[in-house]
Amino acid sequence: MLFDIDLLRNGAFGGVQASVKGEGVCLIHTASLAQAVDMFRQSPDLRLLAIVDAQRRPVGVIRERDVRTILFNPFGHALMQNPSIGGSLTTLIRPCGTADAGLDADALVLAYLDAGGDGLVLTRDGVFDSVVDATAFERLSIQRRTQVMTDREARAARIDAAGKAFTADVAHLAAELAEAAERIAAMAGLVVTRAGASRRDAASVAATRAWR
Incomplete structure (x- = not known):
């Protein structure tokens, strides 16, 4: 069986759209083997x-x-004619789990x-x-796992795309910051240069006044 019980119990398949379709065929428990x-x-x-009672309540399956085992048996025809075997389904009915169709x-x-x-x-x-x-549940299992994997791949692709976009944004921001840093450095250099020139001018003026 391909189902992962833990995934089912923790709701990992919750967003997957799927349905279970069954056979609506049944037979009353008093029927003969030939009817089955x-x-x-x-x-x-x-x-x-499905085998049911007179009120269509499940008895088994x-x-x-x-x-097929009986039919392929060399004595299959004779077995079906035997009232103790062919006249009753009792020996073939097996218990089966039940659940609400809703x-x-x-x-x-x-x-x-x-x-x-x-x-x-x-x-x-x-x-x-x-x-x-069981075959129907197997098909459902494959369908659901395929859908889950598809969803995971799509989510991974979105995360990867978001990561690349984030990286691009970071790179762009870093470039802008570097450019801003260069402008600030240039402005700082200009300020220092002008401040130095101002100090030299001030010193020259002071010296001139002192000379006078």
């Missing part, structure tokens, strides 16, 4: 088939690979990770809504 097989045949991409993507991912298993059954007011398998 038909459901998988009708939905080639179905990996988890049937995994496509478990059904939760956001982060909360659903955390619920899936906490529950473990092959997926997550989503409900609304306790009634079956859809089932999300």
